[in-house]
Every structure is written in structure tokens, then in C-alpha cells.
Amino acid sequence: MNWLAWKMLTGDRTKYLGIVFGVAFGTLLIAQQASIFVGLMRRTSSQIIDITSADIWVMDQRQRNVDDIRPMPDSRLGRVRGVTGVEWAVRLSKSMIRVRTLAGDFTQAILVGVDDGSFTGAPLEMLQGQHSDLRRPDGVILDFDGYRQLFPGEPVRVGRVLDMNDRRAVVVGICRVTPPFQTFPVIYTRYSQAVQFMPPQRNTLSFILAKAEPGRQPQELSQRISQQTGLKALTWDEFFWLNIGYYIENTGIPVNFGITVTLGFIVGGAIAGQTFYLFTLENLRQFGSLKAMGVTNLRLIGMILLQASIVGIMGYGIGLGASALFFELTERSGQADLRGMWVPWQVAVIAAGAVGLIIVLSSLLSLRRVLVLEPAMVFR
Amino acid sequence: MVLHSEVPEDRARGTEDHRSGSSAAETAVYCRGVTKEFGTGEAKVRALRGIDVHIPYGRMTLLVGPSGCGKTTLISIMAGLLDPTAGEVSLLGCDLRSLSGSRLVQFRAENIGFVFQQYNLLPSLTAVENAAVPLIIRGVRRSLAIERAMALMTEVGLRERAQALPAQLSGGQQQRVAIARALVHEPRLLVCDEPTAALDAQSGRTVMNLIRRVTVRSDRAVIVVTHDSRVFDLGDRIIAMSDGLIDNHQREAP
Numbered sequence: 353m354n355w356l357a358w359k360m361l362t363g364d365r366t367k368y369l370g371i372v373f374g375v376a377f378g379t380l381l382i383a384q385q386a387s388i389f390v391g392l393m394r395r396t397s398s399q400i401i402d403i404t405s406a407d408i409w410v411m412d413q414r415q416r417n418v419d420d421i422r423p424m425p426d427s428r429l430g431r432v433r434g435v436t437g438v439e440w441a442v443r444l445s446k447s448m449i450r451v452r453t454l455a456g457d458f459t460q461a462i463l464v465g466v467d468d469g470s471f472t473g474a475p476l477e478m479l480q481g482q483h484s485d486l487r488r489p490d491g492v493i494l495d496f497d498g499y500r501q502l503f504p505g506e507p508v509r510v511g512r513v514l515d516m517n518d519r520r521a522v523v524v525g526i527c528r529v530t531p532p533f534q535t536f537p538v539i540y541t542r543y544s545q546a547v548q549f550m551p552p553q554r555n556t557l558s559f560i561l562a563k564a565e566p567g568r569q570p571q572e573l574s575q576r577i578s579q580q581t582g583l584k585a586l587t588w589d590e591f592f593w594l595n596i597g598y599y600i601e602n603t604g605i606p607v608n609f610g611i612t613v614t615l616g617f618i619v620g621g622a623i624a625g626q627t628f629y630l631f632t633l634e635n636l637r638q639f640g641s642l643k644a645m646g647v648t649n650l651r652l653i654g655m656i657l658l659q660a661s662i663v664g665i666m667g668y669g670i671g672l673g674a675s676a677l678f679f680e681l682t683e684r685s686g687q688a689d690l691r692g693m694w695v696p697w698q699v700a701v702i703a704a705g706a707v708g709l710i711i712v713l714s715s716l717l718s719l720r721r722v723l724v725l726e727p728a729m730v731f732r
Numbered sequence: 733m734v735l736h737s738e739v740p741e742d743r744a745r746g747t748e749d750h751r752s753g754s755s756a757a758e759t760a761v762y763c764r765g766v767t768k769e770f771g772t773g774e775a776k777v778r779a780l781r782g783i784d785v786h787i788p789y790g791r792m793t794l795l796v797g798p799s800g801c802g803k804t805t806l807i808s809i810m811a812g813l814l815d816p817t818a819g820e821v822s823l824l825g826c827d828l829r830s831l832s833g834s835r836l837v838q839f840r841a842e843n844i845g846f847v848f849q850q851y852n853l854l855p856s857l858t859a860v861e862n863a864a865v866p867l868i869i870r871g872v873r874r875s876l877a878i879e880r881a882m883a884l885m886t887e888v889g890l891r892e893r894a895q896a897l898p899a900q901l902s903g904g905q906q907q908r909v910a911i912a913r914a915l916v917h918e919p920r921l922l923v924c925d926e927p928t929a930a931l932d933a934q935s936g937r938t939v940m941n942l943i944r945r946v947t948v949r950s951d952r953a954v955i956v957v958t959h960d961s962r963v964f965d966l967g968d969r970i971i972a973m974s975d976g977l978i979d980n981h982q983r984e985a986p
Contacts, residue, residue, distance in 0.1 A: 353868065353869070355868070355874060356854075356857075356865070356868060359854070359856045359857055359861070360854060360856055362856065363854070363855055363856020363857075364855075364856070637850070637852055638852060638854055640852075641846070641848065641852040642865075642869070643837075644811070644813055644840065644846055645840070645841060645846060645865065645866055645869055646837050646838060646840045646841020646842070646844075646866070646869050646870070647837070647841075647869055648834050648837050648838075650834075726813070726814070727813045728804075728808035728813040728814045730813075730846070730848055730852060730925075731804045731807065731808055731813075731848070731849075731925045
């Protein structure tokens with residue numbers, strides 16, 4: 353009977369492909385848009401993602417996200433280091449800065465000042481140069497995408513010169529980072545050097561990165577740091593989700609993407625559901641004949657569910673594959689806009705759930721028609 | 733052939749000619765006092781108004797009458813596709829009231845073959861695959877089912893067209909495939925609903941001759957619903973209906 357269900361389904365290729373297309377279209381929209389949403393949310397936390405060596409991020413009590421910098425006095429570092437259970441704590445500065453190339457182009461960039469001694473906070477993946485090159489006078493490490501923005505079409509190499517706040521900076525390393533939300537170039541330098549590049553200001557310390565002693569729970573230590581210093585201390589996870597929560601609550605991004613995903617579900621569901629229902633209607637006489645010839649309702653249900661599952665799985669596979677291909681192609685094309693985005697498994701699961709719902713709803717309509725079908729109708 | 737027209741009016745209306753006199757062992761289908769009503773209240777329609785009829789094995793019985801006289805309703809009840817409102821139906825020695833749900837469906841799958849007016853072939857299956865469907869429904873392995881269907885295709889003269897899709901066949905050829913499909917599982921009752929209605933005169937006669945030739949045998953009953961008077965001479969018995977009752981115009985082969 354499975355063979356019969358398959359042959360009936362694929363017999364009308366136009367409808368069969370129409371149903372598969374509907375499911376694939378819905379899956380594509382749901383998976384692609386949800387993945388871009390997840391990717392964008394990750395980008396809002398790109399600097400957090402790229403610093404994995406610290407367990408705890410310490411910041412001003414009023415700070416709401418990684419970009420909402422409330423500079424602290426450098427003396428706060430000593431307070432954090434004084435908390436029992438802290439193995440080490442280092443400074444990190446983060447600020448926006450205007451950069452000018454020798455060709456005269458200006459652009460905004462993210463300047464990150466990492467610990468002078470340990471380079472904690474420096475990028476994980478170096479394409480050219482190394483962290484220790486930051487010790488060279490005016491040395492900075494520039495991210496690859498930022499390099500292509502600042503020096504478009506030119507060979508990627510160290511030794512380039514930039515101007516930041518009328519101070520000379522030399523590119524001593526090229527790195528790969530998680531693309532930031534704003535797609536600005538990311539420039540790393542030593543903390544003491546970053547202070548020189550920044551506009552004059554009284555406080556320059558953005559974050560204190562701390563590591564718990566072996567055997568200490570970061571969660572428990574972060575609470576202790578908060579209690580003893582009056583600063584906001586968050587574990588990596590807490591800060592990551594605080595940051596994403598801020599963007600979800602305070603921007604229209606989730607609403608926009610939510611609408612698109614919902615539309616994908618509705619349009620995909622409508623195409624697939626309607627076509628599948630029409631397919632059943634057109635085959636009603638055949639279903640009636642099968643009933644008359646001795647096919648039970650249970651087997652008919654099985655046949656319809658099998659047909660629905662086949663188009664569901666095929667449509668889902670094509671839609672998800674197209675989404676993955678889209679991100680793969682954008683990655684390979686070097687487009688910074690969508691680089692570093694992919695289809696997370698959670699999105700794949702959600703899309704599968706949505707397709708499952710589409711298929712169940714489509715099947716229910718068809719099943720109802722077939723189950724109430726009188727086999728005697730074949731004589732009319 | 734004998735035309736029984738001398739049956740008194742009061743006895744013949746609603747009642748088959750009792751002089752045909754079949755014993756229970758010779759009777760495939762036996763209906764007694766069968767009525768069927770559709771709808772309720774003022775919309776109620778009495779399609780059958782107390783039918784007594786029997787269908788013997790080994791003969792081709794034609795059920796004839798004008799449109800709307802209840803022929804289709806009667807064969808639907810005889811084939812177990814429709815429940816009567818009242819009355820008794822015995823099918824192949826089995827009281828249909830004792831069969832319900834899946835048992836009735838299984839009984840149909842095993843014992844009844846259907847030939848429909850519109851053929852009702854599955855358009856995506858080849859002719860021989862269509863003919864194999866009743867066996868596949870019964871769980872016979874596909875290759876074996878197709879092998880047995882091919883033998884029937886030969887019998888109906890369509891071996892050469894076995895791999896053609898229904899859309900590639902003429903109406904007469906499609907009906908021959910439908911006949912092969914109806915016989916492939918060796919049913920004891922064959923129900924044909926207007927098998928010639930969608931065919932031209934020559935094709936209709938060919939199909940009826942084929943039905944006569946390949947379906948009628950001593951352990952099988954054949955009922956053909958038709959209002960095509962051009963093929964009346966091919967039936968062994970004719971049961972005429974009008975207005976939900978058996979008419980008195982009946983003919984029986986000697």
C-alpha cells in the first residue's frame with residue numbers, strides 16, 4: 353500500500369512538485385530568516401563570544417549591554433583582584449573611534465584595548481602576525497573584514513598605516529573575528545596604547561575580565577565580586593544573554609524577523625495545504641474505489657499520512673538545504689554582511705516543527721474528506 | 733430466452749419472479765424486504781421500497797431500469813457498500829448485518845469485484861499495475877500480484893498494452909483493464925455498474941461480450957447494471973426496476 357500511496361502522490365507531478373515547493377518555500381523562509389536573526393543576535397555579542405579565556409565580566413552597575421560603555425576608574429581593577437577566589441583579573445577597554453587611512457578615507461571602528469601583559473582579550477584567530485607584535489610601537493591588529501573596508505581591493509598584508517585621532521597606528525597583525533553587529537572594523541591594541549588613541553577622558557576602563565581559581569564556580573564568584581565591589585559581575589553566559597535580551601527587548605529586530613518567519617509559515621502552509629487538499633479532492637474517486645475494493649479507513653489514513661510525510665520531508669530537506677547553501681555561498685563570496693551566519697540546529701528543529709504542523713494541518717483537511725467518503729459514491 | 737410478463741401486477745411489483753426458483757446453494761445474493769431511505773422529514777427520499785430479489789451463481793444478471801429507479805442503490809447494498817434502512821441481505825451465504833466495520837471491508841476485498849462506469853483506474857499506474865491493485869490491497873507481494881494480473885491482461889486481450897498508462901488507452905481498453913482488475917482476486921460476486929455507458933455501441937458490445945466470456949462461471953455471480961438496451965440480449969437474466977421496486981418485466985435464459 354505504501355507503493356500505491358507513493359505512485360498516487362507522484363502521478364500528478366505538477367501537484368506533487370507544488371506541494372513540495374510550498375513546504376520548501378516555507379522552510380526556506382523560516383530557516384533562513386530565523387538563522388539571520390540568530391546570527392544578528394550573536395553579532396551583538398561578538399566581543400563577548402571572542403573572549404573565551406575569562407570566566408567573568410565585571411562592569412559598571414548601570415551597564416545594560418556590551419556597547420553601552422560606562423567607563424570605570426582603573427582603581428576598580430585592584431578591588432576585583434582583591435576578591436577571594438579570583439585567579440586573575442585584567443583590564444579591557446572598548447570604544448568607538450574614527451579611523452583615517454593614508455588615502456584619506458574615514459570610517460568608524462571598534463577599538464579594543466587588551467591587557468598589556470597577557471593580551472587577554474586579543475583575537476583568537478590570527479591570519480598574519482601574532483599577539484606579541486602588539487608590543488611594537490603604535491602596533492594594532494586589524495580584523496580581516498575591516499582591512500577590506502579600509503583598504504578595498506588591496507593585498508592583505510601587515511605594515512599598513514592608519515590614523516586614529518591624529519595618532520599614527522601600524523597594522524602589525526590581521527585577524528579573524530566574529531563579525532560585529534555594526535560591521536565596523538575591529539582594531540585591537542594594548543590597553544595602554546588604546547588610551548592614547550581614545551579622545552581624552554577621565555576614565556577609560558570598560559570591563560574587567562576575571563578568571564575563577566580552579567574549583568571555584570564562576571557563578572558564585574561573580575556574586576561575590578558584585579557584593580564586595582558594588583560592580584556588576586556576570587559570568588560569560590549571563591553577559592551573553594543579557595546582551596541579547598537587551599536587543600530583543602529594545603529593538604524592532606525580533607518583530608521584523610518574527611513577521612517574516614510567520615509569513616513563511618502561513619504562505620508555505622497555505623500553498624502546501626491547499627495543493628495537498630486539491631490533490632486529495634481530485635483523487636477522491638480513486639480513494640472511493642479503493643474503499644469499495646476493501647481498503648480500510650486506517651490504511652487510507654496511513655496512505656495519506658505517508659504522502660504528507662514524503663512531501664514534508666522532501667520540502668523540508670530542500671528548504672533547509674537551500675538555506676544552508678545560501679549561507680555557504682555568502683560565506684565563500686566573502687560578503688561581510690552575512691559572514692559567520694549559518695543554520696543553527698535549534699533553527700533546523702524549529703523549522704522541522706513548523707513543517708510538521710503544516711503537514712498535520714494539510715493532512716487533517718484531506719483525511720476528513722476521505723474518512724467521510726461513502727464507498728458507494730463510486731457508483732454515482 | 734423467456735420473457736416473464738405474465739406475473740400478476742400485485743405480486744410482481746416489488747418482488748422478483750419467484751418461478752425462477754433458485755435454491756439457497758445456488759443463490760449468491762438474496763435480498764428480502766429491502767428498503768432504503770435518504771434524508772429526513774420532508775426531504776426524505778425512498779430509493780428502495782421493499783425489494784425481494786436473488787442473484788444466482790453462474791449467470792449474468794442484468795439490472796435494468798430508467799435513471800433514478802434505484803438500481804445503483806440496490807447494487808450498493810448488495811455489494812455491502814451501503815446499509816439498507818430495513819430488510820435482510822444475504823451475501824454469499826453471509827448475513828450482512830453480522831458483518832460490520834473492518835470485517836465487512838475485508839469481506840468485500842476477498843469476495844467482490846467491481847467494474848465502474850468511469851473505470852476509476854489510478855492514472856499513475858500502468859494498466860497491469862491497476863489490474864493488480866486488489867491483490868496488493870490483500871497484501872500479496874507486488875511482483876506476484878503483477879504476474880497474476882498479467883495473466884488476466886492476456887485474457888482480456890491487452891497483454892501488449894500492459895505497460896500503458898490509462899491515459900494512453902481508449903475507453904474500451906480502460907474498461908477491459910477494469911474487468912481484469914475486478915477478476916484478478918477471483919471474486920465470487922462481480923458487480924458492474926453501467927460498464928458500457930461511457931463507450932460507443934461497438935466498444936460497449938465488445939466489453940459486454942468480454943464480461944460474459946471471462947466472468948461467468950459456476951461459482952461466481954455477475955450483476956450488471958445497465959440501461960443500454962443494445963446489450964440486453966447478452967444477459968442470462970434481466971431484472972427490471974422502476975421507482976424503487978422490481979418491475980414485472982423479467983426475462984430468463986432457458
